[in-house]
Amino acid sequence: MALVQLESWMALAPTLLLALSALALFVIDSIDPDTTNRPLLAGTATVGSLASLAVAVWFITTGVGDPARRGELALFGDQLIVDQMALFFMVIVAVVTALISIASYDYLRGHVYQSEYYSLVLLAATGMSTMATANSLVTVFIALELASLPSYALVSILKDNRGSVEAGLKYFLIGALSSAIFVYGISLVYGATGHLQLEAVAENVGAEGFDGLLGVGVLMVIGGVAYKTASVPFHFWAPEAYEGAPAPIAAFLSSASKAAGFVIAFRIFTTAFPLEAMTEIGFDWTMAFVVLAIVTMTVGNFAAATQENVKRMLAYSSVGHAGYALIGLAGLAVDGGQIVLAAAMMHLFVYGFMNTGAFLFVAMAEYWGVGRTFEDYNGLSSQAPVACGALAVFMFSLAGVPPFGGFFSKYFLFTGILETASGNPWLLAVAAALVINSALSLYYYARLVKAVWFEDPVAGRGQLTQPTGLYVAVVLAGVMTVLVLPGFGPVADAAYAAASALGP
Amino acid sequence: MTVAVEYYVLLSAALFCIGLFGVLTRKNALMFLMSVEIMLNAANINLIAFSFYHGNLTGQVFALFTMALAAAEVAIGLGIILVLYRNFEGIDVTVPAAMRW
């Protein structure tokens, strides 16, 4: 029972709030283009994203999108849909955006384009939030571009910094190429089915006889989502973009943007391309995800293992985690694969905290100006024990060491596969790859912890300040990474509900 | 006289491959961008042709959106190329290669 009966379009409130905050920032900047009122700008962004978060959580608790309670809401002729999965990912996006906004308060000290920065972040978040609700290839593409275009600008927002510009250029060029492939794939899917709305596509798979075109088109769509989720072979932009971008933006892209990429992947492949019909026309797309998952996690983790630059290590690890999340789609090959899908959603949720936190720690290091390599981080714990404690939590959680959140999601992924995949050698291979890569990942994550906690401090490092916003964000992310442990029940329930509602 | 839809697909595929060829061979950032635009337009051809073929307008409308987004992409891209030029004194996309491995 809600207190008020809301219009159905109000279900988009989490997204609309983000968009409104972005517009509000434009208005603020129009009124005073020279403003350096950081509390106002960061505050607007934070309040907007927190409001979005609150509304999304409220919707989840009141049963919006729950088929058994208030029902899924399809809007604008089924172009958008607000269901449990949409809300789940809206929460992830809003949380990460809030953390980024808080952290950027300090990071942007002295920056010229502050209001632009925040409004671009919020516009990108709007795009990601819309991706969560997109239910048609049209809206998927528009939302994806709405998320991508501000991201290009954000990565290269340090206009006088060659690294930032190089990162932005590479991100943009690969992004443009990928979106061209994506939209071409969409056009082929449209050609083969005559529709762009996902359910309608599903009904017409194989009906028009362009089976080969449809196969190529679907593969191109896979390419599009692989780009957005930084999966091999569309991952090449990721290491550079994350390394060169301002650290909060790297956090934003590697957490929220990746999650948004996965939500469209989950949506498209569970709704538009029913596995049975697709297998009939000769494309068992779960096989493609099996291959992508194994290759992605292997490439990501192996490349991360010998990095010297912390941010780049995290970037490659982010690629590796994309591989873990891809398992969710690979797992749909068998009956009951929703468990694996739900585990992948949980992993993305936890990842939103731990990875954001890790990148924000790097942001803090950049703020301090201590350097970028592992050696530069040596002995930071003696000067900033709290932040370094949080870093240790992030690293161990990313590696999947109990009792942190990352362990549980990975554990659910693993047991999920084992439970459902009995006899499917491909999925068992995925499970084996998961274990091997997790073991390898522990090596390089632990290396950072060792540098920070056990190595002697670098000589001659000056006093480190305590930037409030960054500290708050890092500690918040750390606390959430730990708190996910007792709170895992609700998260898991939400993920299971979202995944089972998708049922093929 | 109508042209069979397969020919449109062939045309668009050719256009797509031309664009792809440009992407792979051109070092100039602007040429890179133009090649991507060609690829996007290849998709547009597909969309419009199939819209006609299926007899619904969805594809045409989506083609309009694609054009709009392509324009927005170009706007962002030109901005990035501009700062590229400022920082690297040129718009050769192979020059910025400091970050690797």
Add this chain to the structure above:
Amino acid sequence: MATAFELAPAIAALPLAAFVVVLLVGDSMPKKGAFAGIIATAGSLVLSLWALATVAGGEVYNQELYEWAAGEEIAFHFGILIDPLSALMLVIVSLVALLVHVFSLGYMNEEGETGLPRYYAELGLFTFSMLAFVYADNLLMAFMFFELVGLCSYLLIGFWFRTPSASSAAKKAFLVTRFGDYFFLIGVVGIAATFGTLSFAGESSFVVAAEEAISGGETLFGFGAETWVTILGLLVLGGVIGKSAQFPLHTWLPDAMEGPTTVSALIHAATMVAAGVYLVARMYGFYALSPTALAIIAFVGGFTALFAASMGVVKDDIKQVLAYSTISQYGYMMLGLGVGGYVAGVFHLMNHAFFKALLFLGAGAVIILMHHEQDMWKMGGLKDQAPVAYYTFLAGALALAGIVPFSGFWSKDEVLYDALILGLEEPIFLIAYAMGLIAVFFTGFYTFRMVFLTFHGEPRSEAARDPHPIGAAVKLPLIVLGVLAVVAGIVNLAPIAKLTGAEIVFLEHWLDGEYGAVEGLTYHEYHELMGHETSYIGSETLTMLLGAALSLGLAFAGAGLAWTLYNVPEPKEHTRRLGRAREVLGNNYYQDEYQVWLARDLTLPFSRTADRFDQSVIDGVVNGVSSVSLFGSGRMKRLQTGVVTNYAALLVLGFLALLVIFGINGGWFV
């Protein structure tokens, strides 16, 4: 007016309070904290008696007090279970603890020991742990206090930690019992994982759950329910064997004599060692489900009884003799429990608590008399010098030897009787019975050898001729316990009851819930669970008389042999006649040696080999894997050339590869 049960937490809390107080301000207290301990244990005793009376009035108490961890499957809590068994044990423990405290006034304070506050504090903690263990209502809580008991005994055995032997004995006691506790812990985890509960009593107890699992024919962890219950029971039994010093983990106990004699009394009579047997009695319903586990208990008990008694024969140190007698007597209890004699086992536990406390305190008195000399060959003739000590010690000795009508006779006889009637039905148990029976002879012998060497004959040393006087604080506990050792048998005069038909088996009725008990924890229900068949020689009475006569005869024979050999003015070391056997016995069957050998010559080389294997092969493999990984990593990241057109090319190549694979596979191009 609070009821006894509402005050039940105070039974354990009082000694804990004493511990805290003495630890903090003991140095400035009169008698270095002894009075605090005495008051606390006296309070515990009073409350325990009240609880006992309340149970006698037909009430029981099974209350969860505090839940400290709760999961979806299982919740861990502290709680109190006061039923006939635990009420009885509470009284025994608090009584012995009180008397030990009082005795310590004479033994420790007057001897001018240093570190007394520590001593009394540890005694308090020890008492607290044991009392809390006794009325624990679940296995995990029991385990925690079981461990705490072990810790306290470590502290107390090592009280004179400056002497190397004391500290090493303490370590040994700790490590050996800990070895058993590992199995216990695994058992606890196993039970929790299997049944989702650790409660001893009530509908949701693991005993009930196990019973249902067996009757339901469930398969647990790949085993049949009964097999699994047996495995769990045996795991828990590991802790019991360690704590109650049963073969083969008994080696710590003789060494533990390095502690103050008062501590030995407490450890042997009522706390540490008793904890093991008590645990078996506490979860008897669980063991009753597994005939195999019971049989193992019986055989371990019977064997230990004989084995330890035989070693007691050749010891020269008075405390060593008592130590081996303790091991032996606990063997009897295990035997009794193992053959289904729940009442007999508990009865012997109670009697033993009294007479062993008496004997140890008596030994303590002798040690005071002898100016801290413990070698029996240097004693003699103390009978006339210290009559109180002599007569009380004698009462204890008679009870220990099992001479009618002293308390030990009744309980030991009942244990043997239960073993006999079961053995007549299932002859395998006759072996256990026989071992117990032969041990009676040894017991009679070594007991009276000890008595005669200590008190009779001529003084054989300067100290024995001029003994140190003993005070009232020493005599009072001796007298109390002496009386109890004589009369405690009254509570369960089963043989007389059978002969006359009089209703005087109070303990059996007590444990059978005639006065009130928690459902499921009564003697006859255990009996039903076990379903032991028994048979008799002729009639029940005849069997009973025959058994009693046999054991009594053997006891007298042993005592008589001791009389002839040692009740002479100048006894000689007849042990030489044993020849090589003496050496074996004197060296405790080389138990320590083989365990050291096991540890040093078997385990250590094995560990070294394992270590070498680990360092060479495993590490080699790991290092190999990691260098391959790192090499692979170096190659893998070279893909990322930094040139964006290369990325585009690789991206397209990757996509084309996918397209070719899936396209050909799916037949898209035809």
Add this chain to the structure above:
Amino acid sequence: MNEWIAIGALALVGLLIPLSMMAVSYLLRPSVPETSKRATYESGEVPTGGTRIRFNIQYYMVALLFLVFDIETVLLFPWAVVYRAALDSPDISLVSALGPMLLFVAILLVGLAWAWRNGAVEWTRAARRRTDYDRRPIDHE
């Protein structure tokens, strides 16, 4: 398929005519090579500097603004096509027909206002922005 023959013939003719004219010209004309013929400006002007000069940044800004509004009309187009029909339909109110587009234009106006205020339409470059950003160089050498 005979229509295609006509088209093919047309294409052929279209190709042949310029090629043949170029061939004829090549055969007829005299060839007198001379350096001044290679100069950029045969009038004698000597060009200075490179052919690539830097345009004022504001060209770019204006071009972008033009692009934005150009594209806006593209998106207005389908709306305009159905607007009249929507108004005639009894199911669709004026607000729901006009509202979304007004909202769209309003958002664009916010963007325009922002661009205006930030100097995108000022022809002379505003020198108010400091570019001392980035005290934390992320060098990649």
